[in-house]
Amino acid sequence: xxxxxxxxxxxxxxxxxxxxxxxxxxxxxxxxxxxxxxxxxxxxxxxxxxxxxxxxxxxxxxxxxxxxxxxxxxxxxxxxxxxxxxxxxxxxxxxxxxxxxxxxxxxxxxxxxxxxxxxxxxxxxxxxxxxxxxxxxxxxxxxxxxxxxxxxxxxxxxxxxxxxxxxxxxxxxxxxxxxxxxxxxxxxxxxxxxxxxxxxxxxxxxxxxxxxxxxxxxxxxxxxxxxxxxxxxxxxxxxxxxxxxxxxxxxxxxxxxxxxxxxxxxxxxxxxxxxxxxxxxxxxxxxxxxxxxxxxxxxxxxxxxxxxxxxxxxxxxxxxxxxxxxxxxxxxxxxxxxxxxxxxxxxxxxxxxxxxxxxxxxxxxxxxxxxxxxxxxxxxxxxxxxxxxxxxxxxxxxxxxxxxxxxxxxxxxxxxxxxxxxxxxxxxxxxxxxxxxxxxxxxxxxxxxxxxxxxxxxxxxxxxxxxxxxxxxxxxxxxxxxxxxxxxxxxxxxxxxxxxxxxxxxxxxxxxxxxxxxxxxxxxxxxxxxxxxxxxxxxxxxxxxxxxxxxxxxxxxxxxxxxxxx
Numbered sequence: 116x117x118x119x120x121x122x123x124x125x126x127x128x129x130x131x132x133x134x135x136x137x138x139x140x141x142x143x144x145x146x147x148x149x150x151x152x153x154x155x156x157x158x159x160x161x162x163x164x165x166x167x168x169x170x171x172x173x174x175x176x177x178x179x180x181x182x183x184x185x186x187x188x189x190x191x192x193x194x195x196x197x198x199x200x201x202x203x204x205x206x207x208x209x210x211x212x213x214x215x216x217x218x219x220x221x222x223x224x225x226x227x228x229x230x231x232x233x234x235x236x237x238x239x240x241x242x243x244x245x246x247x248x249x250x251x252x253x254x255x256x257x258x259x260x261x262x263x264x265x266x267x268x269x270x271x272x273x274x275x276x277x278x279x280x281x282x283x284x285x286x287x288x289x290x291x292x293x294x295x296x297x298x299x300x301x302x303x304x305x306x307x308x309x310x311x312x313x314x315x316x317x318x319x320x321x322x323x324x325x326x327x328x329x330x331x332x333x334x335x336x337x338x339x340x341x342x343x344x345x346x347x348x349x350x351x352x353x354x355x356x357x358x359x360x361x362x363x364x365x366x367x368x369x370x371x372x373x374x375x376x377x378x379x380x381x382x383x384x385x386x387x388x389x390x391x392x393x394x395x396x397x398x399x400x401x402x403x404x405x406x407x408x409x410x411x412x413x414x415x416x417x418x419x420x421x422x423x424x425x426x427x428x429x430x431x432x433x434x435x436x437x438x439x440x441x442x443x444x445x446x447x448x449x450x451x452x453x454x455x456x457x458x459x460x461x462x463x464x465x466x467x468x469x470x471x472x473x474x475x476x477x478x479x480x481x482x483x484x485x486x487x488x489x490x491x492x493x494x495x496x497x498x499x500x501x502x503x504x505x506x507x508x509x510x511x512x513x514x515x516x517x518x519x520x521x522x523x524x525x526x527x528x529x530x531x532x533x534x535x536x537x538x539x540x541x542x543x544x545x546x547x548x549x550x551x552x553x554x555x556x557x558x559x560x561x562x563x564x565x566x567x568x569x570x571x572x573x574x575x576x577x578x579x580x581x582x583x584x585x586x587x588x589x590x591x592x593x594x595x596x597x598x599x600x601x602x603x604x605x606x607x608x609x610x611x612x613x614x615x616x617x618x619x620x621x622x623x624x625x626x627x628x629x630x631x632x633x634x635x636x637x638x639x640x641x642x643x644x645x646x647x648x649x650x651x652x653x654x655x656x657x658x659x660x661x662x663x664x665x666x667x668x669x670x671x672x673x674x675x676x677x678x679x680x681x
Contacts, residue, residue: 117355118225118251119149119183140183148355150182150348151226153189153217153242155233155258160193162234162313165304165335166258169344170232173256176348177230182355184348185226189216191235194559194585195273195307199530204556206237207583208655210389211668213241218248227251228355230348234258234306234335236586239316240389246325246361247397248669252354253361254456255326256344257317259335260427261305266295272308274421274587276300277561281569284534305335309420311586314427315382316389319373321436324364324455328464332431354456365397368450372440372461374406375448378413378490379439380430381423383586384505384594385559387492392665403494403503403663407622410490413448415509416480422510422589423486425478433478434468441468446482495593497625498633499605499615502597502663504579506619510589512574514619517627518543522611525549526558526582533566540575543615547606548643549582550599551666555647555656561585564592577617579624581606581662593617593624595662601643602661608636 132145152174156166170186177184192202192209213233221229228251231242239255246253264271279296282288288296306313317331327347333340370390377386387406394401417439418424430436443449444465451462472479480486491509496502508514518541523529529546532538544563551557560580567576568590577591581599584592600607605626609615614627626633647653658668 117148117227119227120146138185144183147181147183148227148352149224150177150184150351151221151224151229152184152186153220153229153231154186155189155191155213155238157191160191160196160235161261161301161304162193162306163191163258166232166234169256169258169341172341173230173232173344173348176345177352180349180352182352185224187220189213191233191238194236198277198559198585199526199562203558204554204652206559207551207557207666208651210237210241210244211655212651213237214244214248217242217245221249221251228351229253230256230351232256232258232344234313236312236316236385239313239320240393243320243325243393244396247365247393250360250362252351252359253325254347254351254354255320256347257320257326257331259305259333259337259340260314261308262302262334262336262428263308263426264299264302266299270426271296271300272420272426272587273300274309274561274565277565277587278569281566284566285570287569303336307587308426308428309587310380310382310417310427311421312383312385313586315377315380315386315586318376318380318382318436319386319390322373322376322440323369324453325361328437329431329435332427332435334428334431350457357458359456359458362397364454364456365393365399366453367399367401369453370394370399370401371409372449372453374409375413375443376436376439378410378492379415379443380417381415381419381491381509384492384507384584385586387505388583388595388662388665392667395665395667396669406492407494410492413443413490414482414485415487415491416442416482416485418478418480418486421587429478433473433476437465437468438472438479441465441470442472442482445470493619493622495617495619495622495624497623499624499626500596502661504593504596504624506591506593506617507584507589508591508619511591514591515617516541516543516577516591517614517616518577520545520609520611520613520615522547522609526560526563530563530566533563533570538567538572538576540572542576543617544576544578545606545609545615546578546580546582547600549580550601551659551662552656553599553601553643554582555652555659557583557662557666559583559585560592560594561588564588564590579606579617591617597661597663599662603637603640603642605633608633608640
C-alpha cells in the first residue's frame, strides 16, 4: 500500500480526507500516489528564477499521469550574491536546510514520491541527501544553465565579473570596462554557465540515474527544459509503479561513475564534498582517497570554463553528458550495468549515442587527445592535511610551489591584501578558520582566487584554505584542508613566513617545519572562541563533521550491519 493511502484510508480517514478535499482531492483521488514537488523557486538568484514554470509543468504532467502532485517550497542561497561576504557562511549550511525541509515535508505528509526542482549550487546535493534519507521514488529536475553573456566576441560568465575586479585593481582594465563586464555577464535565468558547481552536480545526478538524459546541460530558457520537467513527472510515476528507489541507484558503482564523469568534464572541487556527504547518507562506503584513485585513470576531455574555453550550452550542443559517458563506457571507465530512474541500465541508455564525439567541435575531445592525461581534482596529503585536501590543478602550468606562508584569519583580510598588491609571486597564501566548524560554514574563496587571476598571479601563487572554493575558481588552489584550524589542525599552527610546499605531482601538502616545532606550537595552541553560538550557524558548528567526511550534520555508523536500509 502507498504511504499516502495508509493515511487517507486509515482510522483517521475522515479528518484526513477533509483536509485533502480542501486542496483539490476528489472521491477518486485518495488511492493515487501523492507526488511531492519540492520547488526551490526564488527571485533572489537567476539560478532559480525560472523554476516556478518548470514546477507547474511537472505538476500538470503528474496529474495527467495519474498522480496527485502536492507542491511545497524549499530555500536557496545565491552563492554568487553572497560571495565574499559574511552571508556566504550560510551557503553550505543551506544544503542541510534544504535536505531537512524536503525530508520533513515528505515524511510529515506521507508523500509517496518526490520530484525536486532546483538551480543553485546547494539545491542538487541538498535534494540528493533528502532522497537518500527517505528512499522513496524520486527524480531531480535541474533548472538549467544560464546562457553566456556577450561582450564583443567574448563569452562571459559570473566569474568574469569577479576576475574583472582583480583586473581593475591591477590596472589592466578601466572602470568603464569593469562596468561593461558587470552589465553583460549574466543575461537571464539559469545557473552559472561554466562547469561550476551547479552544472557539475546536475551532471552527477544525470550520471547516477536520478535525472533524465541530457537534462543537466539544457539551458534554463530553452523550451526543451520545460518539456524535460514534464517528462520527468511521467518517469517518476512509472518509477512508483516499478518501486525504483534512490538507494537502488545510489550504489558504489554509481558514485564511481559520477566521479569519473566529473573528472572528464573538469568539474568543481565541491563535488568531492557533496558526493562524500551523499554516500554517507546512503550508507555507501566512499572515501576521499577514492577520488584520487579514479583521477589516476580518467583524463580531462572537455574544454570548459573556468579553466577552459567553452560554457555548458556548448557542451550540450556537442552531445552533453551522454556523449561524455559513452566515450568513458567504451574505454572501460564506466560501470555500464548501473540502473537509472527509467529502469534502464547506462549501457542500454547509451546504446544509440555515437562512439566518437561530433566532428567540427572541440568541446569534447576523444580520449586519445585529452586536455590532461589525468583528472584535475587531486587529493593531497601531508603534515598540513593529514585527512586530505582537494587541489584543482586544471589550467595550472606548474603544479609545484615552495614558498613563504602569507597567513590570513579570514577571506576578507586575504582579499584586501591581494587587492592592495601585498601578495608576490612565489607566495603561498593561507586562509584559515574558514572551515565547517571555524567559519562556520566553509565559505568559498572565489573573490580571492579571481583577484589572483585578475592580477596575473595565476601560475606563481598558491592558495590553501580549510574553507572551500567556488566551482568558478581555478589555479593552484587547495581547499578542504582537514583537520581544519578550529579543531586543532596543523593549518592553524602555520606562522607568517613559514616555508610550505604544495606539490600536486607528488600529492603533497607540507609545512616545512620540524616535528618538534609543530609539537611545541600545538602544545601552545588555544582553541578559538566560536564565532556564532546561537542560530543556524551556531547549531551547524556544533553538529558538522570534517570536510573529509562530507561536512555532514547527521553522521551515521558505516560499520558492518549499520548501513542505511530501505
